[in-house]
Amino acid sequence: MKNIKIAIGSDHAGYELKEEIKQKLQEFFFEYYDFGTYDKTRVDYPVIARDIASRVAEGSFDRGIIVCGSGIGVSITANKTPGIRAANCNDIYCAKMSRRHNNANILALGGRVLGVDLAGEIVKTWLETEFEGERHQKRIDMIE
DSSP states (O other), X not given: OTTOEEEEEXXXXXXXXXXXXHHHHHXXXXXXXXXXXXXXXXXXXXXXXXXXXXXXXXXXXXXXXXXXXXXXXXXXXXXXXXXOOEEEOSSHHHHHHHHHXXXXXXXXXXXXXXXXXXXXXXXXXXXXXXXXXXXXXXXHHHHO
């Protein structure tokens, strides 16, 4: 599973957590590419979320991680892109279930909501959890 390509991005409110997550991804040996923002200068989260979502939807990246202040705005924006199933996860259980049952391909996180250690565990769990398919695939098809 470690050979998946991850697109990561944030707005200014999620910048610090995004930088910490990048370090965790390196520790976990996951390949990623950072699509910004690259500092705390104010930026509109829909621009970043739409960019990450389009890259995942077109298949350039297997999964995406997007961070804003709460994770809500980026998840709403990403979910406007056909083929994207973005999950805003604030705990490990939701991260696991978003993959097992919903085959989420984007993880949304809140930089003002999560601590670094918990965010790292959420990311690790989300990346390592497989989609169960079967009865859940029917529901994914209904979403699409």
